[in-house]
Amino acid sequence: MNHKGLKGIVAAETSLSHVDGELGHLIYRGYDIQKLTEHYAFEEIAYLLWYGHFPNKEQLLSLKDALNHNRVLSDDLKKIITILPPSMDLMSVIRTVISAEGGYGNYHFPPTIAQAIKLTALTPSIIAFRKRALEGKEDVTPREDLNYVGNYLYMLTGEIPLPAHVQALESYMILTVEHGMNASTFSARVTISSESDIVSAVTSAIGTMKGPLHGGAPSGVLHLLDEISYTNDAEKVIRDKLEKGEKLMGFGHRVYKTHDPRAVALKSKLTHLGGQDEWLDLAMHVENIAIDLLKEYKPGRSLYTNVEFYAAAIMKAIQLDPMLFTPTFTASRMVGWTAHILEQASDNTIYRPESKYVGNHY
Ligand SMILES: CC(C)(COP(=O)(O)OP(=O)(O)OC[C@H]1O[C@@H](n2cnc3c(N)ncnc32)[C@H](O)[C@@H]1OP(=O)(O)O)[C@@H](O)C(=O)NCCC(=O)NCCS
Structure with a gap:
């Protein structure tokens, strides 16, 4: 077996965190991150x-x-x-x-x-x-x-x-x-x-x-959100990209083969902050359309939002350079x-x- 980059090798035992890509779980010291970001x-x-x-x-x-x-x-x-x-x-x-x-x-x-x-x-x-x-x-x-x-x-x-900006960045x-x-x-x-x-x-x-x-920075997602905000037609922008065979930035993940738990936790936090910022609202609107269209264009591939997607929305909202x-x-x-x-x-x-x-x- 090829262990280049130490892929698959256990290099240390840790009690700090556990990443489960198959089940889409991330825990810190035994606690699920969803609970941690909420409370x-x-x-x-x-x-x-x-x-x-x-x-x-x-x-x-x-x-x-x-x-x-x-x-x-x-x-x-x-x-x-x-x-x-x-x-x-x-x-x-x-x-x-x-x-x-x-x-x-x-x-x-x-x-x-x-x-x-x-x-x-x-x-x-x-x-x-x-x-x-x-x-x-x-x-x-x-x-x-x-x-x-x-x-x-x-x-x-x-x-x-x-406060909404502090809470959004704090969750990230x-x-x-x-x-x-x-x-x-x-x-x-x-x-x-x-x-x-x-x-x-x-x-x-x-x-x-x-x-x-x-x-790496979530810059690809920033472009996508900018484009959608400019045209005000999320479905058309996303459909055009998928028709051309382009990858949709902020969707899919190498390790997480189901929902990225960090994206799920960020989204649920941002849902509570909904209505307070146009970029956060736009991101949530785009996600729904994108997931439906990914199902239509890439059936059976289990493509969901990754953490970069909501990270980009937060960075936009708080106008972080x-x-x-x-x-x-x-x-x-x-x-x-x-x-x-x-x-x-x-x-x-x-x-x-x-x-x-x-x-x-x-
Ligand atoms: C992250 C990523 C590299 C994971 O790749 P992967 O697990 O190797 O998945 P694959 O590239 O093998 O893709 C499997 C299928 O889903 C499609 N797919 C994967 N991500 C897609 C996306 N974001 N948009 C559209 N289609 C996508 C692939 O085209 C492929 O389709 P095919 O079977 O018809 O060829 C990939 O999802 C991606 O490029 N995403 C966009 C970039 C991004 O958001 N990066 C930040 C990650 S935190």
Whole structure:
């Protein structure tokens, strides 16, 4: 059997999440993501992944305090962000600044939850500071009365975000916090397995996430929604594409051979927010038409909406610049990476797979 890319190989045991592509299930620490997005905040999910149980009121308050305290960028980090060349892409900026943060704290092995909180708190602040600096705008001081996601939007725009927008983005960020042994998570675990530090492990993960095969943006779906919004005739646009044999962006999935549970959870959350934003409403309208037409043109293929579809609708609704898509995914995945780093370090064996020599012998 060909195990190229370690396909099908179990590389670690984890209690953090389970992805079931056949049944369309995704669980974090035993809890179905549908329930998690309906009833819990981003901070509670982060706590669950780091500590293994939900926080009580005091524990949640203390996590929020720690996030508030740690999200304020030091003058040194601000200076570093400012001197990086304007042409440097945002993922490289995050990687470089997080790496530089390693020079200011005590980040020796073994990693700690306090360090995980610090890196998670810093990421949205780095993104927002850099984005505003590129636009020649003053940076925005975070507010202690806003939550993790609310602060992210506030630091980007300088305006208090609409509750519907915060909730929509929060659902997306909860659903992308963790997804098993993907490439970036694997690279984080490999780095910490040498008893390196958490900053180095997260830096490896960001470098891996940066590649287009991993942190890709839902830009194809954005084009589709734009086209439909422009013509105001979803059925015609979709039918034309399927007639021409084109793939409909935001539908179908490699791993999930039934409904993508993240799309289902996002949709159900957005249904509650219905009527508050034209892009979210348009997405729900388009989905129904698209699924009917996919059944007509591709009978028996089980094609459903994937997470990219609703992610794109949310990004449209909150008017997030496309350059922020992968960085936003990075901010949420920071929780999953650091949880995996802690898990790996708690029962560590250095990764040392074999390679098979296929070169010459002289
Ligand atoms: C994600 C994707 C690559 C999965 O591909 P896959 O599991 O290998 O499925 P296949 O490409 O083998 O497709 C099986 C059949 O369904 C069709 N199909 C799959 N996705 C389709 C889509 N989005 N629109 C129209 N037809 C689609 C294929 O054309 C194929 O038809 P055929 O049997 O007549 O040849 C594919 O669904 C796709 O390209 N989707 C659109 C892009 C997208 O949304 N990507 C983000 C994923 S998170």
